[in-house]
Amino acid sequence: MKLGFIGTGALSAAIVTGLKTLPGETTSVTLSPRNEEIAASLAARFPDVHVAADNQAVLDACDTVMLAVRPQVARDVLPTLRFRPDHHVVSLIATFSVGEIAEMVGAVQRVTKALPMPMIAIRRGPTILFPPDPVVAAFFGRLGTAIEVASESEFDALSVATATYASYFKYLETIHSWLRDHGVDDAKGRDYVASLFGALGQAPEITPDASFAHLAGDYATRGGINEQVLRELSEHGTFDRFRESLDGIHKRITAAS
Ligand SMILES: NC(=O)c1ccc[n+]([C@@H]2O[C@H](COP(=O)([O-])OP(=O)(O)OC[C@H]3O[C@@H](n4cnc5c(N)ncnc54)[C@H](OP(=O)(O)O)[C@@H]3O)[C@@H](O)[C@H]2O)c1
Structure with missing residues (x-):
């Protein structure tokens, strides 16, 4: 070539x-x-x-x-x-x-x-x-x-996922800045968050048969701190709003093509 x-x-x-x-x-x-x-x-x-x-x-x-x-x-x-x-x-x-x-x-x-x-x-x-x-x-x-x-429509739908990188890093930045505001050394907090999410990113490969919903359930121990954050974000409509943003990007991509 x-x-x-x-x-x-x-x-x-x-x-x-x-x-x-x-x-x-x-x-x-x-x-x-x-x-x-x-x-x-x-x-x-x-x-x-x-x-x-x-x-x-x-x-x-x-x-x-x-x-x-x-x-x-x-x-x-x-x-x-x-x-x-x-x-x-x-x-x-x-x-x-x-x-x-x-x-x-x-x-x-x-x-x-x-x-x-x-x-x-x-x-x-x-x-x-x-x-x-x-x-x-x-x-x-x-x-x-x-x-x-x-098909091109499948391509367009998959393309929507690429609109989420910046929000992903904002999610990590929110955790990092919260740690900094609570006395954690800046570099240590960054390393911790990077290592934590790097490791979590391996979960779907380690358990290839588990859906993302299943993984969310696995990590949300009843009465535990993960369940609390998940429930509170869900009650605030965070994930519904997120889906609406994905719908908006999909409309934009399909209108453009
Ligand atoms: N970045 C990504 O992660 C990503 C992912 C998927 C798809 N894409 C797509 O890939 C394309 C490029 O993205 P990018 O992020 O690489 O953009 P970019 O960094 O802005 O690169 C585009 C390049 O095109 C050059 N250019 C401008 N006018 C030109 C001309 N007349 N002839 C030849 N080159 C010219 C620009 O040079 P100057 O700097 O001199 O103006 C610039 O270096 C976009 O259509 C984007 O949608 C990007």
Whole structure:
């Protein structure tokens, strides 16, 4: 595979870092020159990673191209580029459907949509992709877990889960700042929360047959402190509001695509 990226920002940097820190990895990677600093630092860090003169030079040097620009930039830039029919286009642009991307890339026969997460930099976490494609699945499978989905509506529903990262960290920050306000050393509190939730994150893998509802029940010992927090948050409508937010994101994603 000769891999190219149109758009060298946070996500491209994470994918290239995950790929190029694999032992013995020799895939040729051509980056578009924006962002200049990120592209230059990736090229300096890894062999077989080069920065092209412009977006067209990326296309001319690769057979598989990942689109990693913001949606508005994609609308402006993609129709001006000359794609070959044999290019395999992998769009990472969350808000565009496969059909919309296909319209912007001319004669290209093969378009796949993929949604990785930033932890791909350390080869952890899932990447969903549609339509199922063995080459893209193998690529992302080396960088974490590749999940092929059967329909764009399933892809859109799974995408909603990626809107929850910031709230997750706010949840952890609430615990951390509460600890700090109660005399716990800042670094110690951060380490404690990080280690605690890192370990809890393993629970679904350790007990693969347990649903999340079952795990919540397991940890909410009757009359215990976990049951109290769960009950109070539930009574305040916290989880109902959270679901409403998910509904809102789903509407936004499906309206966009
Ligand atoms: N970050 C994530 O975790 C994530 C996850 C899933 C999907 N996505 C999707 O991936 C895409 C990229 O996200 P990102 O977080 O990597 O965004 P980002 O950090 O803003 O990167 C986008 C890059 O595109 C560059 N760019 C701007 N105009 C360009 C042009 N005309 N030609 C080529 N490159 C150009 C920008 O360069 P300058 O800095 O010079 O403007 C920037 O470095 C988005 O569509 C997003 O929806 C991101």
